[in-house]
Amino acid sequence: MEPRLVGPGPYRATRLWNEIIELFRAGMPLRKHRCRFKSYERCFKASEAVDCLHELLGSNQNFGPEVTRDQTVKLLKKFLKNHVIEDIKGRWGKEDFQDDGHLYRFPPSSPLKPYPKKSSCGKEIIKFPDWNEPKAGTSQEHIPVKSVTMNSEVWYKRHSIAIGEVQACKLVFRRELTQTNIEEIWKSMTLSQLQKVLGLDSLDEVLDTKLVNSKHIVQNTYNVNKQGIVTLEDKSKELPHWILSAMKCLANWPSCSDLKQPTYSGFERDVFKTIVDYFSQMKEPLLTFHFFDVFVSVLGLLQKHSKAVEALQISCLLLPPENRKRLQLLVRMMARISLNKDLPPLSESVRTRTLMVQAFSRCILCSKDEMDLDELLAAKLVSFLMDNYQEILSVPSALKSSIEEHVIHLQRVQIKYAGADTDATFPPPSFCRQISTDEFECQRATGSQEPLAALLEEIAMNKEISEKDKKKQLKQFQKSYPEVYRVRFPTPETEAVLFPEKTKQKPPILMWALKKPFQPFHRTRSFRM
Secondary structure, three states: OOOOOOOOOOOOOHHHHHHHHHHHHOOOOOOEEEOOOEEEEEEEEEEEEEHHHHHHHHHHOOOOOOOHHHHHHHHHHHHHHHHOOOOOOOOOOOOOOOOOOEEEEEEOOOOOOOOOOOOOOOOOOOOOEEEEEOOOOOOOOOOEEEOOOOOHHHHHHHHHHOOOOOOOOOEEOOOOOOOHHHHHHHHHHHHHHHHHOOOOOOOOOOOOOOOHHHHHHHHHHEOOOOOEEOOOOOHHHHHOHHHHHHHHHOOOOOOOOOOOOOOOOOOOHHHHHHHHHHHHHHOOOOOOOHHHHHHHHHHHHHHHHHHHHHHHHHHHHHHHHHHHHHHHHHHHHHHHHOOOOOOOOOOOOOOHHHHHHHHHHHHOOOOOOOOOHHHHHHHHHHHHHHHHHHHHOOOOOHHHHHHHHHHHHOOOOOOEEOOOOOOOOOOOOEEEEOOOOHHHHHHHHHHHHHHHHHHHHHHOOOOOHHHHHHHHHHHHHHOOHHHHHHHHOOOOOHHHHOOOOOOOOOOOOOHHHHHOOOOOOOOOOOOOO
């Protein structure tokens, strides 16, 4: 069985778990072993299982070569607890697996995790707030109105792109957007872009959109300092000063600005332990329990670097501002420590980069209900964050520009055509009085017909355009407004009046053209040889 890349989507952790089990069962060599004067068929040593699974995980593109042997042992403990493997006496259920010579075997069937049933709601379409329709119960007295006058030239330019149909239009009036309106627009467009980048039909199975706070998105976008770090409005949620000083000390080693130079050996390890202890005691990871499935789904895009970066940029915008700020400071410190050659080793047995991942991965990403692949998935994500933190933890400029342009667009007075984004912006509008429903229906019937009839008459009487262009415009008008067209041209004969047949007169045949020019007679002589 060949390993495959498990892409983004719902239940990705479950899919990875099932795939690893199947690969491990298919790739683990089984042979005869002896233990205490007794032979056991089709089993394996614990150390052999660690070797096989460690190699399998390292070559699997869903996990990669950064998986450590210690992480592999922890995964095999979970295999034993979940009855993926059992000892030679059939015992399982405890996490007492060790990297030694104990014998284990596979049960007749390793339990694969079932997938939750998908809801039958079909493809989700993220609704954008509609600011065009007035709220129920509000007065219509102050709805701005501007009459629209279109001549044939403007009309033809607008509709000459697609031959065949002139689409119906409506006037969309300007309406003041409140801060709440703008925040909801940010939420809708951000989630829509995230869904598009992840390539999902719906975000329902990876994210409860009701838990996304629109205020957090706006604050994370605009409340930032020159370095791009979030500035908090509530100063009580800031990191303690002593933790900030400790983080700056290791991040800027040996140039410690807030602390005096160390006076004893191992000072840097004590500072590091203080930081680890602080972040380890948090009740919730920085990426929060609510967004666990979203970030696990993003891991399926790591082979497409730019897509993964964009997805993480957007996902990190959803975080509470205090979490985003702590994540920015922590990951920046981790990256700097990993690259700082002047910093003494913080561990005698583990490389500095590996130590950073092991120490902080769980406080960055984990699930509320402990899952079997939490540690491996978190390590994969944290490694990618460290390598690309400057880009990932910055505000996505393309998304910001598109949303700002959309907000400005909604504040204009527009003419919108069905199925198109064409609009026209007008000067500040005047206001109208409220009318009854009967008056409105009467005005709609007469008011919409008269301008169209006038426009049709202008097209019909326009002598500056060619006959071919006039026929084309009339055909477009007829398909879009057949009733108005039928009133003006009730019969084909009335339409034919516009295009009278021209009788082509043949030029007169001149008699002299039939006669050949005079040729003088030449006598020839024949000579006989």
